[in-house]
Amino acid sequence: MLRKNRRRLLNTQEEDPMAGTSNLVDAMLVLAVGFLIFLVLSWNMQSVVFSDSTPEEKKQTMEAMKKAAEIEQGKQLNNTPQSQSGQGKGYVQMGTVYKDPSSGKLIMVEG
Numbered sequence: 604m605l606r607k608n609r610r611r612l613l614n615t616q617e618e619d620p621m622a623g624t625s626n627l628v629d630a631m632l633v634l635a636v637g638f639l640i641f642l643v644l645s646w647n648m649q650s651v652v653f654s655d656s657t658p659e660e661k662k663q664t665m666e667a668m669k670k671a672a673e674i675e676q677g678k679q680l681n682n683t684p685q686s687q688s689g690q691g692k693g694y695v696q697m698g699t700v701y702k703d704p705s706s707g708k709l710i711m712v713e714g
Contacts, residue, residue, distance in 0.1 A: 698711050
């Protein structure tokens with residue numbers, strides 16, 4: 604009888620359902636740092652991040668990079684331009700046009 608009671612006491616302990624989440628958080632942090640390192644290496648920004656330049660020089664470099672990455676807002680066309688059927692000789696593809704299903708507007712992404 605005494606042995607049965609001991610087994611019951613050992614089996615009544617519950618496992619913590621949050622015990623495995625700490626391992627997941629650690630894995631996500633390692634992946635995030637790895638992606639950040641990959642990003643710095645793929646953009647060739649080692650000189651900006653790991654250099655001995657002054658904070659002003661780093662700030663100027665980062666501002667120049669932001670200006671280079673700015674996207675200009677395109678203009679909205681109210682009327683659809685008339686097109687003629689033809690072979691398209693002499694034309695060069697400049698981007699891709701997408702249609703917004705909710706508003707019906709055409710959005711051109713230059714490529």
